[in-house]
Amino acid sequence: MNKIYPCLWFDQQAEEAAEYYVSLFNDSAINNKAYYVDDVHRxxxxxxxxxxxxxxxxxxTLNGGPEFSFTPAVSFFVDCETKEEVERLWDAFMDGGQALMPLQQYPFSDYFGWVQDRYGVSWQISLSNIPQRISTAVMFANEKLGRAKPAMEQWISLFENSQVLAEFPAGELLQQALFTLEDSLFRVMDSPEKHPFGFTMAISFCVACANQAEIDFLWEHLTKDGKEWPCGWAEDAYGLYWQIAPGDWGDLMDRSNPERAEAVAKEMYTMKKIDIAQLQAVYNQFK
Known part of the structure; x- marks a missing residue:
């Protein structure tokens, strides 16, 4: 299971959207559901x-409230094996959605379209003649123009088993690059056009950390020239959001003892960087 993965922040459509997406893609499933253990936020x-x-x-997918909206600054690029597969996904996303780039031939693809679905999430769908796969695509524009390559290089330096797979420069800008962070695919691109949107907390990147040392390392480097947010959320120097948390988070938030789970959650609310020992100490009080 991926160590790094996207989190989509919804108001209250997290379950509906998850079931909808699973119905559309190959090799897809609902793995687990988690529930609020207190009434502080919901x-x-x-x-x-x-x-x-x-x-x-x-x-x-997360039910977090109405504070944030999805933008095309972070989208999901879908490589498809057949034209029929492209059209099936396109038609599904256009049901209640809208086209950002029409489905047609482009210099970079024989068949491609960019669509915003009924929830506001953006998808780039391309005929790539390979089995279906999804990569997270990050677009740097406006005041962030020219930062695609530095961002990619920093992220690759922070995560093991990461490398550039393909890179297409455009002068001093990066037209597009495909790379891995651990076992997840990412893309970055610079867009010289002016866009009325940017990055928001509606899409963040969860990192399942092995221990406190990894949390400390990533937190230090990702928040440098960035910003610390509560509950393990970090904003990096490029304006992207990360959730830096222990991989065994579910064990600490085990709902078999509701009083304990609520106490651990409320302790977490006092933190910015997650302190596993501090949370474990609260957990142990209820053993």
Missing amino acids: EKGSLLTVDLTLAGQRFM
Whole structure:
């Protein structure tokens, strides 16, 4: 299961969207659901997150509230094996959605379209003649123009088993690059056009850390020239959002003891960088 994976922040459509996406992609499933253990942010017992797989790539959907909206600054690039597969996904996403780039031939693809679905999430769908796969695509524009390559290089330096797979420069800018972070595919691109949108917390990148040392390392480097946010959320120097948390998060938030789970959650709310030992100490009080 992917160590790094996108989290999509919805108001209250996390379950509906997860089931919808799973119905569209190959090699897809709902893996797990988590629920609010207190009533600080939402009604206790209501759905918090859905952990799912789409085309072999792990995702998470979150019911977080109406504060954030999706933008095309972060989209999902879908490589498809056949024209029929492209059209099936396109038609599904156009049901309640809108085209950002029409489905047609382009210099870079025999058949490609960019669509915003009914929830506002953006998808780039391309006939690539390979089995279906999804990569997270990050577009740098406006005041962030020219930062695609530095961002990619920093991220690759922070995560093991990461490398550039393809790179297409355009002068001093990066037309596009495909690379891996751990076992997840990413793309970056510079867009010289002016766009009325940027990055938001609606899409963040979860990192399942092995231990406190990894949390400390990533937190230090990702928040340098960035910003610390509560509950393990970090904003990096490029304006992208990350959730830096222990991989065994589910064990600490185990709902078999509701009082314990609520106490651990409330302790987490006091933190910015996650302190596993501090959370474990609260957990141990209820053993």
